[in-house]
Amino acid sequence: MTTNAIIQVAVFFAILTAVSIPLGLYIARVFAAEHTFMDPVLVPIERLIYRLGGVDPNAEMTWFEYAIAMLMFSLVGMLLLYAFERLQGFLPFNPQGMGAVAPDLAWNTAASFTTNTNWQAYGGESTMSYLTQMAGLAFHNFVSAASGIAVAIAVIRGFVRKSARTLGNFWFDLTRATLWVLLPISVVFALVLIWQGVPDNFSPYTHAKTVEGAEQVIAQGPVASQEIIKELGTNGGGFFNANSAHPYENPTPLTNLIEIVAIFVIGAALTHTFGKMAGDRRQGWTLFAAMAFLFFVGVFVAIACEQGGNPQFAKMGINQAPSATQSGGNMEGKEVRFGIVDSALFATVTTDTSCGAVDSMHDSYTPLGGFIPLLNMQIGEIIFGGVGSGLYGMLVMAVLSVFIAGLMVGRTPEYLGKKIEGREMKLAMLFVLIFPAVILLPAGVAVVTQAGLSSISNPGPHGFSQILYAYTEASANNGSAFGGLNANTPFYNWTLGFVMLFGRFLMKIPVLAMAGSLVGKKSVPVSAGTFPTTGFVFVMLLVGVIMIVAALTFFPADALGPIVEQLAMRAGHLY
């Protein structure tokens, strides 16, 4: 581990922590409809939206009504996107004259952006018109993130409201998440990205002559405006196929820093929002600490593996040591302007959350280095996590931890004063169960069918890793790719499309139902006999439960993929 690596990670995390606190408290104010400095500009717009939509923002919803509103909104959005993709040839803002997107790819992309996955089976600059990118894809970048935040806020209300029936109003939460949280930050940082050289135009693609005299077509478009929400909303769908490795998406180390902070910041802020709404800031800090712990372990393992490079190269006499002129380590699939640390940090952050943007190719990582992104997703993307989904995923883990170990203090388990009983357990287990089910079962089918096997680019354990990674990222709504897999086939487009939808909505519904069950409960006052859900011991317990219940579920599968690859690499065998 180089000092450089430690300093970079430390600076990044210090900025993140500093920014997340005020943002978290601001978010709490936004959803409590308390006054914020944005109100003079946004309240009129908000009122207009409610009037146009015919919505009463004060009409409280039960968990069921809330879930139905959320599902209906997503369904309509998904159908609209599908229509844009199929009809883009007849619509404006299409200087390159892109034709209709194929049905299976259009379905996959519609599912992908509706679920905040942004898995891209297509190449942006070669498939989508500007209109589809902006009105179809970017729209979902905002609202899929906003609906994640909305559900997280509703779930928090389930914990903190006492003897109530309702979880809030979906339309109110959705609108406020978009207008107060996502839009203002996006506008400001899109301008910063433009300053750093990211283009934002409607021009046709530029034709240029390279120094070697070859003809090069340079894609253009409204990049900066799409770029920031890609990270902020943990969407991850790049404007260009190369995503944040593309110099127009992520030109400098500064934009790289801005982008990784943007990926984490809302997830981190929501822990403080939670603490604030729960009336006990330490509750939020505890979740923050557990997330931070898992982040640091992941990022330092990934950096160490990548910096360590490939022992087989070392045998060939290739110098992999870091020096003033090279970053050293395993640089295959990484951008020279980012080097090892910024690449491994980006890879960790993008898979800790459901972002999936990449600035390097995870497929080319060393086996163990590439295992970290996989593992991050397998524990459910709860390390700060997808906007909203990270928090409610972590809350389910907290409920599970409290239930498993809580009895050991001699009381039936409670979290934030709410008793965790049969119904909550049923819903929490459903949440925990659906996730491995939608990864392992389809992956099991893919590895033994011709349709599944024909897409892998490497035989042996690495091919298995590619398939496992694809279903993992889809159900976790991550959208990053383990490059080698050719995913634009009807088999993968259809199965991954379903897996994305299941991984998003089959998990959101039980968690909302759990909140709906909790919200009706009385709150037991805290006493010396209450199970402490703050502090070091609980953080360690939470981490332990996450590792044993969530991560170990995938241990047998991982053993056959990245783990065996890593062991084989050490033994001199590459796949």
Place this chain on the structure above:
Amino acid sequence: MSDRKAPTLWDGDIVRVALVESLKKLDPRVQLKNPVMFVVEVTALAVTIILCHDLAVGDYKFGGFEFQIAIWLWFTVLFANFAEAMAEGRGKAQADNLRKTRTETQAKLVTESGAIEVVPAPKLRRGNIVMVEANDVIPGDGEVIEGVAAVNEAAITGESAPVIRESGGDRSAVTGGTTVISDWIKVKITANPGETFLDRMIALVEGAARQKTPNEIALSILLAGLTIIFMLVCVSLFPFAKYGGTTLTLPVLVALLVCLIPTTIGGLLSAIGIAGMDRLVQHNVLAMSGRAVEAAGDVDTLLLDKTGTITLGNRMATEFIPVLEVPIEELADGAQLASLADETPEGRSITALAKREFNLRGRELADKDAEFIPFSAQTRMSGVNLNGRRVRKGATEQIVKFVKDNGGTPPAELAGIVERISRSGGTPLVVADTARVLGVIHLKDVVKEGIRERFARLRAMGLKTVMITGDNPLTAAAIAHESGVDEFQAEATPETKLRLIREEQAQGKLVAMIGDGTNDAPALAQADVGIAMNAGTQAAREAGNMIDLDSNPTKIMEVVEIGKQLLITRGALTTFSIANDVAKYFAIIPAMFVLGYPELQSLNIMHLANPQSAILSAVIFNALIIVALIPLALRGVQYRPLGAAAILTRNLLIYGVGGVIIPFIGIKLIDLVVVSLRLA
């Protein structure tokens, strides 16, 4: 105290019966109640069928491996059955002990015509009235409707000193199986045979009527969920392995599955619950349901009657303090007059004090046209009307009002005297003669030894104690201070308890109380844990969800501790069971795939001898750990009255961290044995 000692852990008779029972429990209909063990049984059956098939076609190529796996899977189920049967056996032993009180008795049924007809006790029905005379055994639970008798309740409580049971008042309930030793009573039977409190309790400890408690249900859901997850893992592993060129056999997959699903807690869950009920019985407390025991662990607030719980029962008169112009003899005389018909211990202590200090003898007042005014909870005073005089003693406020109503003015110094007594922890009882206040009787309360430490323990556990007393606030505050109780409710009427319970519950707290009288019944019913004293009224016993056979009001604290111990045991074994999975993965996964991927040998961090011994050792550990933990499940985890944070840290270290480490050692040791015996 009790003669119901717990049987020794490995009591020969119980073990023998349990061994037979654990075979009977292989019935799938029994196993279906426990999804985790049901899965184990189904897999054991599947492996057995494959084994039989292989034998039949002569394709028995694995040597003893498959056979051994099958055997150990069956043992896993049997060990879990054995744990449950052991708990039930111990429960039955307790129940038999209780049942000894159920000797066939003859009852003297009072027919409608008033005649007495001798019938066998089991023929009695609710509402029947029986006559019980000296040396008769009371034929069933009931309520005394006429007469007074001394009753020996040793059969129930183990306490041989007779107790008085009489009609009316708070000592009217009698229990079947106890013996009248003097006088006679008429008893109205309140429960049909087979439905008495004791019958229900016996059914509960025997396991026959046991229903899962809410927390057990929630825990079962967690365990079932984990079982499904691990089934998914194992099912998907088959194609994954096929991709890698390894064909997994069913016994190997099943071995992984059974090791991963939480069999330890799944196998011991019901034993833990039954053992908890059992420990209550050892403390001479009968619970109506497992739910009540669980609730006891959750209790936030304890309502405690001052008298008998915090103080040594009865207050004694220690001093007469007259107001200025009244001679002390007149006060003593008035006090005695007001107490002549007062049969309470306090009343008797007043007459005794008057006799001792002023040589005033008790007088026969019947001929003096005396009208006795008995004490009531509403008027809170008692006394006598005698030749136009109206002598009263009672609570200060009431007497002051009484004197004013009679046209008198209470003297100025009264308040000072009352306050001084109250401050000292005593109870002032003001004596008045019509319009004149005579003075004050100082009643003294003695706080029980050790009660202060007891409350400190409860406080450390996060429980709030509330003392309920009819005393005035000053007296109550003094006793509260002396005893260390957290809060007190002074000048309580019977309705106060009910109101207090509701207030606490409105804040989301669980409340426990102990009570005996008829007027406690609503509060007992409202409380989350209501313990009725066996000596109390039938109404109280029906309203509560536990009965304390010893009628000892401090028992409530033990009940709470037993409830907590039950929950801690359940949590500890759950944590242990789940933490165990780490080591089992490391034993089985490399063993499963090492043929296809020799590199995975480096995951074999325990250096188990070969793949078969690794898998076998994990399965054997998984089965044996159930047996090894039976004593813990039956006795309960050692309980310490610490705060939740301290208990959590301690138990997480023992059962969480220990649960990760122990199987690494255990599996390695078993592997050494397996290899040295050439089993694999």
